[in-house]
Amino acid sequence: MIEVERLRKDYGMAHALKGISFRVQRGEVIGFLGPNGAGKSTTMKILTCFLLPTSGRATVDGFDVVEHSLKVRSRIGYLPESTPLYGEMRVDDYLRFCAEIRGVPILKRGVAIDRAVELCGLRRVTGKNIVELSKGYRQRVGLAQAIVHEPEVLILDEPTSGLDPNQIIEVRHLIERLGQEHTVILSTHYLQEVEKSASRVIVIHQGEIVADDTRDNLVASMPASVITVHVRAPLEALQRQFHELLPGRKVVIETLADDSLRLRVEVGTGTAPLEESIARLVVKNNWSLLELLRERPSLEDVFRKLTMPPTAANNDAAAAGTGEVARA
C-alpha cells in the first residue's frame, strides 16, 4: 500500500530524513515512533504530499507522491499535528466542506458525514462552532475530517498529544476501531498507543529508521524478561528450592525490611510459563506468596534502548548492573 524508498528530506543544511525505506501492507496499523524532531512528521508530510522529498521515492497505492500527488491525496485521510481546524466554522459545515472538497459524491455525502460523526462521537456537537469545542472534541473533529471520505490510508500525526488521559483513551479506542477498516499510520511518542493498536512499529531516530518490526517481535528481541516473586520464606530453603526448580538461571534475592524476600528471576524469551511452577513450589512449601508478577520489557524499554545515545544506554545498563550487585 505504501512504499518508501531511500527517502531524504533536507531543510536547508539540516537533514530531516536520511534516506529511510519501509513498506506498509494494506490493512496494517503502523506505529511511527520517535522522539521529537526525529522525522516522523516530515515523513508523514511527504506521504500526504504537503512536502516534496529532496530525493527518494514514496508511493501510495502505487502512485508516486510527486508525480501523481492528486491521486495520492485523494486516497489519504490526514490529521496534521496539533489538529488545525477552521475555528469559525460549524462542525457539520466543516465536515461537509471536507467531504465536498474530497469529492464525496453528493448522494453519499450525508451518509458519509453521519458515519464520521457517529464513529467519532460528535453527535452532540455538530451544531457548534469548532472554536467552542474542548480539545478532545476538536481532536475527534480532526479525525472525523480525516475519515469522512473513507480513505484507504489514514495518516494521523500525534493524534493524542495534548489530551487528558480520559481523552487519550477515547481517541485510542477510536483509532483501534478505525484500524479495522483502514490502513493506518500513526505517529506518537506515547508508547501505549502503539502498544495497544499498532500491529507494527517503526522507530525512527534522527532521520533514520532504527527498528521496523511487529510489536511482539520487537519486544521479544529484548534480551529477557523478569519474574518477580515476593514471598515470606526462609532464605536458605528458598534458595535451594529455586535452584532446583530453575537450574542454571540467575536468581537475585533480596531481603526486604519486613524479612520478606523478593526474588528476581531472569527468564529468556520464549520460555515456558514459569509462574505456575513457582506458585506450586511456594504452596508446596507452605510459604506465603505476597506477589508474583512477570515484568515484560515494554516498548518503552525498546524505544529507550533504540533511541538513547549509545553512551547513555551503556550508563543505564551499568547502573542497573551495579545495583544488582549491591542488592545481591
Next chain:
Amino acid sequence: MREISVIFRRELKSYFLSPIAYVFGVLFLGVLLYLATQRQIVDGQQASMQAFFGLLPVVFLFFLPGLTMRLWAEERRSGTIELLMTFPVRIGHLISGKFFAALAFLAVLLLFTIGLPVTLATYGSLDWAPVLGAYVASLLLAGAYLAVGMFWSSLTRDQIVALLLSLVSLLLLYAFGFPVVAEWIAGFLPTWAVDLLGGISPYKYFESIARGVFDTRDIVYYLCFCGFFLHANALVLNNRRLKG
C-alpha cells in the same frame, strides 16, 4: 471547477460570517460613497459616474489589502494550510477559489453603491452603458489589487505584515505612474526605466474605463497584472512544498 467552487463557497461564507468583514464593508462604503457624493452631487453638475470610478483606483488601494491580508497568512498561522494543501485540489484551484471569493465579496460591496447611479439617473439623464461597463471593469481593477495582496499574504504568516507589504507595494506601483513621481525618478533613472515603471503602474489604465471607453490595452493589462501575481502566488506555495 468543483474544487474551485467548494473553496469559493467556504471562503465567501467565512467573509460573511466574520464581523470584521462587516466593519470593513461599512468603512469602505462610507469612505467611497462620501467622497463620491461630494464630487458627484455637491460639486458635480453632470449626471456621470466618472468621479466615482475615478476614485476607485485610490480607494481600492487602501482597502483591498485589508481584504486579502488574511487569505494565506491566516491559514499558515493556524496550520490549516496543511489540510488545505493535502486535499486533492490543485494549487491553482485553491488560489482561484480564494481569489474569486474575495472578488465576489467586493462585488457584493460594490452592489451597495448602486444607489448613486440610480440617484443620478433620477435627477439627470445618466448614460447607463458606460456605468455598467465600468462596474464590470472595476472588478478587473479590484482583481489586480487582490492578486497583489494575496501574493504578499502567501509570503508571511503575519496578517499585519501582509497588509503593510501589499499597501506599500501597491502605493509604490501606483505612484510610478504619477506624473510628479515619474519626473522625480526621471532624475536618476534612464528614460526607458521610467517608461517601464509607468507602463507597469496601474495609474493610467483605469482612466478611460472610468469615462466609459473600454480599451483592450487596459483590459489586457489588468488581466496580465492579475495573472502574474496569482501565478507568483502559486510559485510561492509550490516553493514552500519544496522547502518545508
Next chain:
Amino acid sequence: MGAMNDSLPLLAGARRHCRGTALGLTLHVVLLVCVLGQLVYLATRHRARVDATSDQLYSLTDSTRTLVGGLQKRLVIEAYLSPNADLPAQLRDTRAVLENFLDELVQLGNGKVVVQRFNPNDDKAVLDKCTRIGVKPIDAQNSSTTAVGVSRHWQGLRLVYGGGRQKVIEQVAPTVSFLAEAIVTPAIKEVVTETRRKLGFMEWPSAPGGQEAQGTGWEYVRTLPDVSKRYEFQNLKDAEGALIPAEIETLLLFRPTDVSDRQKYVIDQFLMRGGTVVLFADVADYGLNPNRQCLKVPMGFDAKDSQWKWQDQLLHYGLEQTNQIVADLQPQASQAQNPLTGGFEYLGVPVQMGLVRQVPYPYFFHALDVDWAQISDRLASASGRLDEEQAAYFKRTLRPGIDTDEFVFKAFKQFKRTPGFYWPCVLHLRSNGAEPTLPDGVIGRTLLWSSPLTIVEEPPQSLNALLGRDLQSQLAANQAFVQKLQQRIQSEPRRQVPLMLDLRGTFPSFFRGKDRPQKVSEQKEEQDRKKAEAEAQPDAGGAVAQEPDVGPPKPPEKTAGEAKTSVVAEPTPIAVASAPGRIVAFADSDFLRDDFARGAYRQLGGPHSLFGAAFFPMLLDWLSQDSDLVALQSRLPADRRITLVDDLGDGSQDRLAAEKKLRTTQSFLVTMNVVSPCLLVLILGFAVLFVRRSQKRRFLSSVEN
C-alpha cells in the same frame, strides 16, 4: 520546517543552498514577466476600443478613421510640445488627451502617420522654427508660495503631407478627445485633400434693375472657408452656351429664371450623362429692402424667345413646380429655438439695443423633426371632437418633417429641425393626384416636409407683415397679417408640402424628338450663313435642310455641314440617359442667398439664414459622399446636467429659496447615499448573526432532548 525563515522564503531560498531551484524559479519569474510584458506591450500597440458612451464621445469618428486609414502618402505630424513636467495642471490634462489622440492617429495610419516631437523650450532652433511657422505659445500663470510667474508652454502642431502641403495648428489644448478630433481632423483633411472637387453652378440673381441693390446672388456660401477649401466653383452660365465640361459632376442651379433653350439643353444633356443637378428653385422673387417691405419682383422661368418651358422640362424629369408659394402656420416652425441666439433667424423687430422681438411670419419656417402622423389625432380634432376617419387618413398620409436618416441632417436632428426656408415654393414629385408618376427608371423621394398646417397660394404682390412706422403699429400689422392667414387655413385642407426632394435614375431626355437648341456661336453662324445663302440662292429651302446625323432616332440638327466642320463638333445629343443622373431639389433658393446668409438684416431683427450657411458645406459633402466632416460636426455631447431643483426661478427671493432648497436636497441625497448602504451592510451583518444564533439555539435544544 521550523528551521525555515518564515517571512520571505523566496528570497531566503534564493540565498540558500538550493541554487538550482532558485535559479529555475528566477528564470520562471523573469520569463513570465517577459511574456506578460510583451502581451501588454502588444495590447498597447494594437488596441481595440469600445466606447460605451451613448454619444460615442471618446471614439474617433469614422471620418478620422477613413481619412487617416486611406492616406496615400506619409503624413508627418510635427508636434511642438514643451515638456510635460513643466506644464500646469490644467494643460497637463489636455496634453494627455492630445498625446492619446496622436497615438491613435499613428495606430490608425498603418505606418503612414508619423509623429515627430520637438521641444521648443529646449532648442533655440526649434523655437525659431515655431515662431516662423506660426505655432503660438500658451502663457500660463503659475503662482507658487514664493512667487508669481508666467511660464510659456508650447502645444502646437504642424501637419506636413507628402513633404509638400502643410497646415499649422497654432495651439491645441483639447480637454476631451472629441475636441482634439474636431480640431485636428479637419486640418488633416485640408492638408490631405490635394485637388479641390470641381462644381459647376449657374445663378440667376435678381435683375440689376430690381429694387434690391445689394447682393442677391449666391456667392457668399460658395466662398465660405469650409467650402472653398475643398470645392472649386465654375460658373457655367456662359454666354456661349457650351456643354458642361466632363470633369464636372455636380451642377448647382440657383433660382433658374429666364432660362434659355440652350441652357435647358445643356442642363438636359448634363443630366443625361449622369450628372447631379442641384436645384434651388423659387417661383417668386421677393425683395427685402431695408424697410422690409416684401414686394414681389417680377420674374419668369423662361427667356423671352424660348421655345420650351422650364417647368415642362422639370415635369418631364418627374418634378412638378407650380406657381405657388408656401406658408407654414405651425407656430414652432417659424420660431427660433433659442430666442437669445437664434432670434435673428426669422422675422423680428428690434426693440432695444441689440434685442430683437421675434414676430410670427409663416412664410419663413423650417421643417421640424416631428413625426406628424403621431399627432394625427390632435390634428383631426381641430373642430373640438375627434374625426376618426380623418385621423386615420392623417396617420396614413402624414410624413415626418425630416423624412430621412441621411447623414446630411444628422446634426440638424439634434436641433430637431432643418435650416430655415424663406418664401419656399411648391415643388413636388410628378403625380396623378394620389400616386407619383415618375418616369421609368427614376426613383424619387421627399426628404423634407413642411408641417400639416400649410397654406399654398399664388404669390401675392406684397407679403409685408410689418407695415407701420413705430413698433406698436408694426406689431399690430403683424398680428393682423397672421390672423388673416389663420382664418384662411380653417378652410384649407391639411397637407404637407415637400421642401427637399431627391430623384435618381436614368432620366429621359427632354429634347428627345426635338431640335437641338444651338450655341450662340452656331446661331450667329447660321444667321450669317442664312444671310449669305439668301444672298446667293434666294429660293432655297434653308432652314428645313435635313442633315443626316449619327444619332439615329432623333431629328437631326439643322446646322449646315460646313458649319459643323469649321466649329468644334458638338457631340450628338443623348436621348436616353447613358448613366444614372440625379436631381436634388430644394423648394427655396433664398436661404442661401447672400443677403440672407450673410446676415444683412440682422440690424433690423432678421431674417438671417444662420443654418443655411452651415448646411451648405454639409450638403456638398453629402452630394460628393464625403461624410467625414459632417459626422464630425454633428458630435455634441448630450445634455446630462443634473437638476436637483426644478427651477432656480427669476426673482431674487425665489432664487434664495431655490438655493436653500438645492442645498437641502444635496445634503439629503448625500446622506441617503452614504448612510443607507452602510446601514444595509450592518443590517445584513446582524441578520446573519441572528440566523446563526437561532440555528445554534435550536441545535442545542435538540441535543438536550
